[in-house]
Amino acid sequence: MANIQQVAQKAGVSVATVSRVLNNRASVRPKTRLKVENAIKELNYEPSMLGRNLRNSESRLLLVLIPSISNPFYTEIIKGIENIAIINNYNFLLCETDSNPQRENIYFNMVKNKLADGLISMDPTVNMQKLNELAESHPVIQCSEYDEDGTIPYVTIDNELAAYHAVKHLIKLGNENIALINSDEKYLYTRQRRKGYERALNEFHLPFRNEWMYNCEQLDFENGVHAMRMLLQLREKPSAVFAVSDTLAIGALKEINVSGLKVPGDIAVVGFDKISFSNMTNPTLTTIAQPMYKMGCTAANMLINRIKGNKVESIVLDHELIIRESTMG
Amino acid sequence: MANIQQVAQKAGVSVATVSRVLNNRASVRPKTRLKVENAIKELNYEPSMLGRNLRNSESRLLLVLIPSISNPFYTEIIKGIENIAIINNYNFLLCETDSNPQRENIYFNMVKNKLADGLISMDPTVNMQKLNELAESHPVIQCSEYDEDGTIPYVTIDNELAAYHAVKHLIKLGNENIALINSDEKYLYTRQRRKGYERALNEFHLPFRNEWMYNCEQLDFENGVHAMRMLLQLREKPSAVFAVSDTLAIGALKEINVSGLKVPGDIAVVGFDKISFSNMTNPTLTTIAQPMYKMGCTAANMLINRIKGNKVESIVLDHELIIRESTMG
DNA sequence: ATGAAAGCGCTAACAA
DNA sequence: TTGTTAGCGCTTTCAT
DSSP states (O other): OOOHHHHHHHHTSOHHHHHHHHTTOSOSOHHHHHHHHHHHHHHTOOOOHHHHHHHHTOOOEEEEEESOTTOGGGHHHHHHHHHHHHHTTOEEEEEEOTTOHHHHHHHHHHHHTTSOSEEEEOOTTSOHHHHHHHHHHSOEEEESSOOSSSOOOEEEEOHHHHHHHHHHHHHHTTOOOEEEEEOOTTSHHHHHHHHHHHHHHHHTTOOOOGGGEEEOSSOSHHHHHHHHHHHHHSSSOOSEEEESSHHHHHHHHHHHHHTTOOTTTTOEEEEESOOGGGGTSSSOOEEEEOOHHHHHHHHHHHHHHHHTTOOOOOEEEOOEEEOOGGGOO | OOOHHHHHHHHTSOHHHHHHHHTTOSOSOHHHHHHHHHHHHHHTOOOOHHHHHHHHTOOOEEEEEESOTTOGGGHHHHHHHHHHHHHTTOEEEEEEOTTOHHHHHHHHHHHHTTSOSEEEEOOTTSOHHHHHHHHHHSOEEEESSOOSSSOOOEEEEOHHHHHHHHHHHHHHTTOOOEEEEEOOTTSHHHHHHHHHHHHHHHHTTOOOOGGGEEEOSSOSHHHHHHHHHHHHTSSSOOSEEEESSHHHHHHHHHHHHHTTOOTTTTOEEEEESOOGGGGTSSSOOEEEEOOHHHHHHHHHHHHHHHHHTOOOOOEEEOOEEEOOGGGOO
């Protein structure tokens, strides 16, 4: 593999001139440029980013932390990040942490070791202390889940308001007994969405029962099935369910179906996230859409700004209620 | 940010000794090692991979080409790759090509530019000529889809045999009119699976009709719905459907449901891939499971071997028929 | 417009 | 066991 030296030699110029051609600097005579370009072609030369990166002390690589790549929630956000990254000539590395601190550490170290120029965390299980520590000396942005007390800039939606809208929608349809299938209270968004749920119930003076609030450890299908099974065993069954993720809601849908009840006739269901599969269920799922793509773009832009050394402010984006069959008689 | 020089100075040793400590070389007196370790701690030193990588002329980064990260088909394979990568102290970059040649080029260039040490392609739409070209001078492995005529090593399953098994299963259940919802014939796996379908029909002397073979451009839900709609409009309807992907099959399921027919009572359905959602449908989906995780591990091991300069041979892995509700009365 | 040379941070060959 | 030094491939400053 040829290097810049050999190109310079073959073209009969200095390495500095070759570098100038490579970087499209203006101050090169067209004739010289041509000589260099020919040499590059003849030698099949490809510049090594290893040398360039060391010299410029940058890697042009961004890290994106997610708990699991199989979670469809993240796909659109990632596309947004990718889009902005590519426009700005950055690459990005999708880092699956599996909520495993060791994995997390690998990626934190990549930033510290200059293998990456910055990091976007979308992992709600991330070690906040370590993340804050990293952010002290390196560019870090949080996307979706964030630390209320920390100083790391974030992009998110108003989770409380979104939950409030979802529950209000169910109330307006005439439901009075509304259950909440929620995530673990250790997550900020869980607490925020519960608040929104409670606010809607209070506003309409509806009954509030602890047994209608079910907390799951994971946001997956099985937990949705299980949660719904529990709710259906209650003496006083809910007539509507708000699940804080579509996968949970799809699990609930399945269990309602299995038990012989109908959605939305017997029980209405609202999910959260508008994952692509939420449109493939039977019935299709009413859900809260987050502006995923925009969120990804915003996060990436914030990070790149950070890397450039600029100050960036946190941003709260709008959500939208998507009404589909699971709440339409 | 401190560098190796400053550590050496603070510890009162040479940079070579610091390097030895960093790389756990044996020939360092415990006392000296301690001095260096203290200096590292005091200065909060983190070695720069930029320097190390240039010196070692390696990036320890692997590229994984996929058409779309939102395709659940790839998740388990990726986990396999990740696992092996981490064990061997490699990182990997998930590269979404969107079947866009320009994107593809970015990633090919990363390998040429030494920003990545090798590449695993899982993209059936990849430009085979360019891939073969790259493989001439750089480590490349194909996973799942491959080039029959090329010389690039690959991991895959026996697609023809898998399709044969799926169709035979439907035949054994008493089905005689079996439709095939297939992908585009430009893909090798499409042609291979069609062959398996035809072989099973031939073996049992079953009718073969062109109108029962439906080719889709994309393997998504909407195409499955559409394909099934076409099949249901035929005068002679099939009593069973083999779809070459679960997302297609789930679309077919939906359409059958909408049309008032029952699965498997009226029409039995078999999918392909065993994506996680195939277990969440109603009824659950009979499908062909590929050893995804193993496939990923195998591909990664092959690539790392390639990078080390070893010769590697292509590998064909076993598949498995997973019988679930969509074919069980 | 072009070249010479320093240096980014690290590893390893060689010397001591 | 430790130090000295060259050099990985590139960019950029300073001369010319």
